[in-house]
Amino acid sequence: MIRLIEEISVNAWPALQTSLYDGWVLRFAGGFSRRSNSILPLYPSQKEIIQKIRMCESLYRERGLPTVFKITPASDPRELDPILADEGYQAEAETSIQLLPFEKWGGETGGDVSTQNDLADEWLASLCELNAYDPRHHGTVRALTALIHPPRTFASIRREGRIVACGLGVIRNGFMSVFDIVVDAKFRRRGFGRQIMAGLLNWGKEQSAGTAFLQVMMNNPTARTMYAGLGFCEEYRYVYRVKG
Numbered sequence: 001m002i003r004l005i006e007e008i009s010v011n012a013w014p015a016l017q018t019s020l021y022d023g024w025v026l027r028f029a030g031g032f033s034r035r036s037n038s039i040l041p042l043y044p045s046q047k048e049i050i051q052k053i054r055m056c057e058s059l060y061r062e063r064g065l066p067t068v069f070k071i072t073p074a075s076d077p078r079e080l081d082p083i084l085a086d087e088g089y090q091a092e093a094e095t096s097i098q099l100l101p102f103e104k105w106g107g108e109t110g111g112d113v114s115t116q117n118d119l120a121d122e123w124l125a126s127l128c129e130l131n132a133y134d135p136r137h138h139g140t141v142r143a144l145t146a147l148i149h150p151p152r153t154f155a156s157i158r159r160e161g162r163i164v165a166c167g168l169g170v171i172r173n174g175f176m177s178v179f180d181i182v183v184d185a186k187f188r189r190r191g192f193g194r195q196i197m198a199g200l201l202n203w204g205k206e207q208s209a210g211t212a213f214l215q216v217m218m219n220n221p222t223a224r225t226m227y228a229g230l231g232f233c234e235e236y237r238y239v240y241r242v243k244g
Contacts, residue, residue: 002074002236005097005175005213006042009035012170012177014147016140019059022047023076026056029144031065032137034093034240036144038068041075049083057243069241081241089241094218098232102205102212105231111191113199115153115169119145123154126163130182151207155199157192165192169200176204178214181223194226201230 010018015027015036023043029036039056053067060067069089071081085091116123124145128138148170157165164184170177178200183192204212214232216223 002072003042004173005099005235006040006072006074008172008175008213009177009215010040011172012148012175013179014144016143016147021055022052024052024056026059028060028063028065030137030140032133032140032144034068034070034242037065038070038240040070041077041080044076049077049080053084053087067243070238071241072238073236084241084243087243089243091239092242094237094239095215096218096224096237097235098214098216098227099235100201100212100230100232102201102210105201105205105212107202107205108198109195111195111198112157113155113195114158115155115199115203117150117153119154122163123156123166126156127166127180127182130164130166130184131180153200153203155196155203157195159187165196167196167200169204171204171207171209174208174210176200176207176209176212178212181214193223194230197226197230 010025013035015029017028019026023041023045025040025042027036027038027040031037045052057067069080069084071084075081124142128141133141151171153169155167155169156163164187165182167181168179170179178197181193181196201212214227216227218237
């Protein structure tokens, strides 16, 4: 199940370049987000581990990027995590992968949520603004989002003539991945995040997806509480191992 979810996650949220190196998936996207700029040791490998680590370090260094490994309970080989720790890689951003089978989703109103299948400039600009992304990465965000092929939907809530909350749903292999649930600080604690989620879940169920899944950082108790209230349950956790 972990390998399946990781494959779906890779396919749902792209990188600008993806390479396969002896069972490890290497992703590059100009430094925007760990998710698209990290090494996923997903499949069995044959080469000596330290040799592989050095090669990965070289490839990321050539691009001016830190070397980042995404470590899950299914990482191969099993001893990779302690090896990376001994090599000076620090653990960061512990994250929970959570699932909700649609058979357990009773449905609830999405409120004023609007969903659209085409990527709009306004939605993308709002995503960058609400997340306070560095302007240097706006072009990369556009390029990555444009690479996400259907079925997908872009959800939003408008107030005062502008988008104040948004989120993204992508379906791959019967799973709906949820990304980028964000609400303007001025409009938080009004239930907009939950409404965005409800809108995306209703869309996913209409598209006959079997399960919804999302990634939430462990240092975000507000989001974790919201997702638990919707019925999501943790499947596993992962961490990033980072070396500059």
